[in-house]
Amino acid sequence: MIKNDPYGDLSDKDFKQISDYIYDNYGILLYPKKKLLVKSRLQKRIKKLNLNTYSEYCKYLLNNEDESVEMIDRISTNKTDFFREVSHFHYLREEILKGYFQDINTNGLKIWSAACSSGQEPYSLAMMLEDISNTKKFNFEIMASDISISMLKTAKTAIYPFALINQIPDNYIRKYLLKSKDNSKAQFRIAPEIMSKTKFFFHNLLADKVKYPYNFDVIFCRNTLIYFDRETQAKVISKLLNKLNNNGLLFLGHSESLINMNLNLEVVYPSVYKKNYK
Ligand SMILES: C[S@@+](CC[C@H](N)C(=O)[O-])C[C@H]1O[C@@H](n2cnc3c(N)ncnc32)[C@H](O)[C@@H]1O
Structure with missing residues (x-):
């Protein structure tokens, strides 16, 4: 009390x-x-x-x-990490490298991190995609949104406490992070080339319209549906699916599931769904 x-x-x-x-x-x-x-x-x-x-x-x-x-x-509860539930990042990386997205070299890849908190999820995606886009030669763009204005502010600033650095693979630390010039501050910053691929905006998952006119190839909406009841989860999922390209992938949190929602989705990996409209 x-x-x-x-x-x-x-x-x-x-x-x-x-x-x-x-x-x-x-x-x-x-x-x-x-x-x-x-x-x-x-x-x-x-x-x-x-x-x-x-x-x-x-x-x-x-x-x-x-x-x-x-x-x-x-x-709102904003807990997040870099490379949280890391198997999702490995899965996406492998699928891209195997050629899952067929027109990626001409159209690029569009990803939406739909409840991004303070930015760790979209920056993790951006680091991973920047790394593989150098060999596979494709463009990508990450849109990231949340309802928390203070989390979005942190995300846009892209400065994080040094204690979080151990969540990030060593090769990405070397390539995509900058240590604070001020040694008295135990912080690191996301490199400009990663920041420039990641755009943040306010968006309520219950809203009817999304600010961006195009659809996405991949949507991450992880560890957020748990705060909603089944009816709201169904509404949110239907809105997300409207913004996902056919054959696009929807990633939910490991403890979230769409069982009994009767959707045209194929489970392709734990908590990963492929939009499968004939
Ligand atoms: C626990 S965090 C998850 C962050 C990240 N996706 C992850 O898995 O690490 C949940 C986020 O969902 C956001 N959220 C909750 N309700 C929302 C809504 N109606 N629309 C958009 N974001 C929402 C919260 O502000 C919070 O930042």
């Missing part, structure tokens, strides 16, 4: 209003046991807004459209 909470209690009614708002706008399910977490994550925001209680914040949220992104930025 948060001792001496300056903003008092978060009543069940206010918690329900906040959690309904989050569910309706972003699809994320917040069970009542998350009440303490919601309280602690909103405290700094309430202070910044000079409000006195959670109840006042709740009213503020419901009456100020712009507060939506500020609130979800504090509530």
Whole structure:
């Protein structure tokens, strides 16, 4: 329990209003046991807004459209790593090298990292693709999106704590990372040629339209569906499939599955689905 909470209690009614708002706008399910977490994550925001209680914040949220992104930025869970669930990267690399994407040399490869958090996933993809595109000679472009404005800001800055470097293969460290010039800062930076292949934008997976007019060859949407109920998962998957080329590949997190969703998809690898429309 948060001792001496300056903003008092978060009543069940206010918690329900906040959690309904989050569910309706972003699809994320917040069970009542998350009440303490919601309280602690909103405290700094309430202070910044000079409000006195959670109840006042709740009213503020419901009456100020712009507060939506500020609130979800504090509530969303953004855990990520470089080369997380690494077998997916190995699988994609091998398929590209074997010639899975037939027109890659003329059309290039378009990838969407659809819930990219602070950028580790799209930069991992960019490093891997840059590495193989030198021999296989193809262009690629990675679009990466999220609903967290602070995570997108970190992603665009492309500077990470040095402690994360051991998640990245040695040959990529040598080729695609720059150590901070300031030795007092234990940080590294993603090299400009990798950054230039990766574009970030705000996108809510529940939104009807995606900013980019073209379809993708590969979509990563990993470790995000777990925050949604089955109905929202089905909606999100259908929107993602609308943006995936036929024979394109959809990557989900290892603990996520599309069982019983009745989709025209072929499982080609654990948590990897091929869009298979005749
Ligand atoms: C646990 S992280 C996963 C990051 C990365 N895909 C990975 O597997 O490491 C989940 C991300 O999904 C984002 N997210 C949650 N709901 C979303 C929504 N409705 N639209 C877009 N992104 C969402 C969160 O902001 C968070 O950054």
